[in-house]
Every structure is written in structure tokens, then in C-alpha cells.
Amino acid sequence: MDQYIGEAGRTADLADLDELGELIGGGRYFRRIPRPLLHNILRQGTLIDVDQDHCLIREGDATPSRMYILVEGSVAIVVNGHFILRLAEPGDVVGEMAVIQSTPRSADVVTETPCRLISFPSDLFEVDADSPRASILYVLFAHIMATKLRMTTAQSLIRKSQRVTAPGDSYVGIIDAVSADRATARETVRCIWPEAMITEFASPAEFYQCPNMFRFDLIIADVDFFDDFRNDSTSVANFLAAMKLRGAHVMIFSHSCQQASRREFLIRQGAEDVVAKPCLPFDLEHAVSKARISYYKNLELDRAESAAETDQLTGLANRRRLEEFLEALVLVYPDQHRPFSLILLDVDHFKHYNDNHGHQNGDKVLQALARMLPRALRRGDLAARFGGEEFLVVLPDCDKPFALQVAEKLRLAIEAAELPHQHTQPGGNLTATFGVATFPDDARDTEALFKQADECLYRGKHLGRNVVVAPD
CATH class of the missing domain: 2.60.120.10 (Jelly Rolls)
Incomplete structure (x- = not known):
């Protein structure tokens, strides 16, 4: 040179x-x-x-x-x-x-x-x-x-993990301090998306009280709660992030959308649609219609793909889906400096359970545990059957402290669950042990991350089981 x-x-x-x-x-x-x-x-x-x-x-x-x-x-x-x-x-x-x-x-x-x-x-x-x-x-x-x-x-x-994952009911959330505007949004949804169940919130504070596990297929929100976008930009961004965690499609319906700079900011923060107040009925109807069409397109995609990506016994993701998802995270997240975490869990003394009560009852226990996992997770998290009585949970955009909270929540849920013949297990209850590892703190590739989570799980077994363990 x-x-x-x-x-x-x-x-x-x-x-x-x-x-x-x-x-x-x-x-x-x-x-x-x-x-x-x-x-x-x-x-x-x-x-x-x-x-x-x-x-x-x-x-x-x-x-x-x-x-x-x-x-x-x-x-x-x-x-x-x-x-x-x-x-x-x-x-x-x-x-x-x-x-x-x-x-x-x-x-x-x-x-x-x-x-x-x-x-x-x-x-x-x-x-x-x-x-x-x-x-x-x-x-x-x-x-x-x-x-x-x-x-x-x-x-x-x-993004696929943030799509609709089951052909159940569709849910729409409306967040607006003005009751008349909530009514406008409500009537529009009832007209365009009559099968949707609607939940209304009068403020972001009310919405924040909604559990993470409650997921919406569309959220229509006002952002006029934040008067000064320049000084409140962090609050607005946090509000958008909270909606994205619970919503597949976020639509902002607000006077703030009259300004091009604010529309641009909202779109950059993750909003799919922006509709300015006041607007013609057609504008809001068209935006809701687009969201509904997107919902059903994604539902059909999920139905077509689920057979190849789902564990038949538990209905969770299978190894193929799990490996593809992890490879995607390892490719995308390092460049964006974002963490993600793994939770590996294993049912304690499961061989003892199968030997005493038969594989058919053992399968019922695995199915019951598989139903518990998604209830503690956010939209975009992935729960998979890893093999036998092992399950793996992948938590994108999740650091170690939050992953430990999720694992402990799951541990307590399994410990408290009413499961067949649980009293015959060693210790008088059916429990699980958890190993947690976080990228990139604990490892920088999937193989090493799996190894860290597995070693933590192994340590948990030697500590007496029914515990959550992470690298020191």
C-alpha cells in the first residue's frame, strides 16, 4: 500500500x-x-x-x-x-x-x-x-x-419466533388516556377484526402491570403521554420496547404522528404503523385491516412449518428448530452487542418415575411440564425439548440476572405443580434442576454455551437437585 x-x-x-x-x-x-x-x-x-x-x-x-x-x-x-x-x-x-x-x-x-x-x-x-x-x-x-x-x-x-405460535384466540390491546379515542379504536377493531378479544389500558403504567406472559397480536397505542420527545425519548423508547415484548404488531395512533420527525423516531423504535390523530375512519380501518391480514398470513405459515419444527410429544420446538434459532442468534447478536441466555433443565429422578409408573405416565408428566414453560416466557423466547426429560429455553435479549429469575420462576412452578404420583418420588415431590449460561459472558459459540449450561446442570444435581445454577 x-x-x-x-x-x-x-x-x-x-x-x-x-x-x-x-x-x-x-x-x-x-x-x-x-x-x-x-x-x-x-x-x-x-x-x-x-x-x-x-x-x-x-x-x-x-x-x-x-x-x-x-x-x-x-x-x-x-x-x-x-x-x-x-x-x-x-x-x-x-x-x-x-x-x-x-x-x-x-x-x-x-x-x-x-x-x-x-x-x-x-x-x-x-x-x-x-x-x-x-x-x-x-x-x-x-x-x-x-x-x-x-x-x-x-x-x-x-422474527419468526415472535409470530403467532398457536391457532388460538387473537388479542388486541388499546393504550390511550382519552376514553373517546379508546372507543374509536375499539369500534374500529370490532368492525374489522370481530373475532379479536380487546383489552384496554388508560396509561402506560396500567399496561406495564400486564404480565409479560400476556401476549397481544396487535397493540394500538397513543404516545401523547410523553409531551417532549427530545427529553422523554428514553421513556418513549422504553414504552415501545415493552409493547414489542408483548405485541407482534405495534400501531401508534397519536397526535404526535403529525410530525415527520416523530413518525420516523417511532418507526425506528419498532412501530409497524403510525396513524395521526385526528384521522378519517378509513385510515385507522386500513391500518387495522393490514395487521389482521398479517396475523392470519403468519398463522398459516406457522401451521405449514410446525410439523417439521415441533416435537410430537410435547408440542415444543424440536432440535432442528432449536439449532437453527441458536445459529441465528450467534450470527446476529455479536454484531449488535446483545446478550442471550440458555436455561437447560432436567426432570429429577425421571427414570425412577418411569420405572414405577410406566412410560405412558412419564409422557404425561413431560407434556404437563411443556405446557408450563411458555407461560413464564416472553414473545420471542423459545422453549424446546432437548431430548428425553431435558428441556432447553432460549432467551434472546436476556442477561444473566433476568435468566436466573426466569429459571427460578420455572423451578417454583414445577415444584408447586400437581402431577400424577409425584408423592412417590424421592423427596416426596417431582422437581427439576436448572443450568443457566449467558452469551457472550460465559461463552462465544453455541457449543461452548451448551457445555456451560450442562456443567451447571450437572453441578445442580450434585448439590441435591431442585436448584438453579449458573457459572460463577
Whole structure:
């Protein structure tokens, strides 16, 4: 690589290829590229230093674009003056689609801090139509596209766990301080979605009292409780997050939706629809109709997929679904710096139960335990039969303290349950032992995470069973 006078006027130091390879080799697009091949790719570029607030790519520009690999610093993706996304990890790539598309750029890419990048001019990607050879950079393109496909698939698998999971009744929640507006939303739902059961809340505080296990297929909420979005943005975001935990589809019905900046903020925080008050009846009816159609489409998808992904005895997820879900979390969550936890549980003295009461009664116990698990979980959590009398619970966006609370809640529920012949078990009751492990605190891949949870379960058995154990 050559030294380069950066576009902001500073000279970048010549970097060693091994050092650069170490810095960006762990990035999502480079993990599967052999290091010698990565070095060959990097040799095609130029190392540059760029000052803060420099526009690398300009929205609407149709001239040939450069591609950049981020080495140090942070860049922002901005559309129409509005922040969309931040890239701050070594190995993040910008401009790759602009190189292969002739359309004008769809966003600005602006440095938020002084940045060090590797720049690749567009002419490196030009290929003679009659030539059988192409730039080595197309190897990088292949890895970028393959990684984006894996990420999209993984995100789809994670979202799938938030869909309707059973063909039972549909539930709609309405959160609004104004009784007349609650009535408007209620009558609209009754007209468009007559089979739905409706629960109303006069404030976020009332809604927060609703147990996590109570799940809604649509939530229609006002956010005018928060007068100042700038100062109350954290409260608004927390309110949206609480609704997303309990709702598959969140619709904001509020005077706040009259302002474009607030609509954008709400959508970014997870709202699927925004409807401004006051509105024509058709606007609200149309939004509710879309949510209902989405509900039934997802219900049909679940029915079609359930046979291949469900344990026949318990009705929980099977090993195939479990492994796909965990692979998706491990792919997506490290880049987003988000934790998730595993709870592995094993029925205590289950062989003793089967030997004394038969496998048919043992199956009934497993089915009863399988019905208990989802009641303590949130939408998006996954309960699976791991094998025999073992079950595994996966808790996305869950740190260790919360996972321990969930495990203890499950332990107490099993201990208190009325199960056939439980009094004949050693200790006079049928219980379970739990092992808990959290990503990335306890392990950074699924195999190691399973091992940690299993070792904790094993320790729990030696501590006398009917306990919850996590790594120290």
C-alpha cells in the first residue's frame, strides 16, 4: 500500500498488512476469508485518514463511487438529513452496492469521528466484457453478499419466533388516556377484526402491570403521554420496547404522528404503523385491516412449518428448530452487542418415575411440564425439548440476572405443580434442576454455551437437585 494524503488533508501512516488483517479480519464480511487472500485484497486499496464530518458518499451522486472498509472510527448513514444507521466496527464496509449499481446514491455516508479507512476506487471493479479475468475484489463482493444473505435469513428466523405460535384466540390491546379515542379504536377493531378479544389500558403504567406472559397480536397505542420527545425519548423508547415484548404488531395512533420527525423516531423504535390523530375512519380501518391480514398470513405459515419444527410429544420446538434459532442468534447478536441466555433443565429422578409408573405416565408428566414453560416466557423466547426429560429455553435479549429469575420462576412452578404420583418420588415431590449460561459472558459459540449450561446442570444435581445454577 502507498501512503495517501487523506481527503481531509492529513497524511496517513503506512500500515502493516498483518496489523490491518488482524483489525478487520474479525469483521462480519472477512471472517471466512483466508488471511493470505485478505492480504491480496487489501493490497488493491489505499489507506486513508479522514477528518470528522467528511462526506464519503453523497446522496443523489451518480458518478463512479469508491468502496471503503472501515479500520478505525465511526461513520453514519444519513437519508434526507435523517440518521439511519451507524457503522463503527473494524471491517464494516460502505459503498459496495454503489460500485455495482449505476443508480444515484441513496444516502450520504458521513464520518462521525476521525476515521481510518481503506479506499478502493471504482475502476478496480471494471471488467472487460471479453476478458475471462476479474478483479480479486469480486471475491470480497461474493463474501459480502453471502454474509448479507446469512444475516437476512438469521434475522428472519429470529422474527419468526415472535409470530403467532398457536391457532388460538387473537388479542388486541388499546393504550390511550382519552376514553373517546379508546372507543374509536375499539369500534374500529370490532368492525374489522370481530373475532379479536380487546383489552384496554388508560396509561402506560396500567399496561406495564400486564404480565409479560400476556401476549397481544396487535397493540394500538397513543404516545401523547410523553409531551417532549427530545427529553422523554428514553421513556418513549422504553414504552415501545415493552409493547414489542408483548405485541407482534405495534400501531401508534397519536397526535404526535403529525410530525415527520416523530413518525420516523417511532418507526425506528419498532412501530409497524403510525396513524395521526385526528384521522378519517378509513385510515385507522386500513391500518387495522393490514395487521389482521398479517396475523392470519403468519398463522398459516406457522401451521405449514410446525410439523417439521415441533416435537410430537410435547408440542415444543424440536432440535432442528432449536439449532437453527441458536445459529441465528450467534450470527446476529455479536454484531449488535446483545446478550442471550440458555436455561437447560432436567426432570429429577425421571427414570425412577418411569420405572414405577410406566412410560405412558412419564409422557404425561413431560407434556404437563411443556405446557408450563411458555407461560413464564416472553414473545420471542423459545422453549424446546432437548431430548428425553431435558428441556432447553432460549432467551434472546436476556442477561444473566433476568435468566436466573426466569429459571427460578420455572423451578417454583414445577415444584408447586400437581402431577400424577409425584408423592412417590424421592423427596416426596417431582422437581427439576436448572443450568443457566449467558452469551457472550460465559461463552462465544453455541457449543461452548451448551457445555456451560450442562456443567451447571450437572453441578445442580450434585448439590441435591431442585436448584438453579449458573457459572460463577
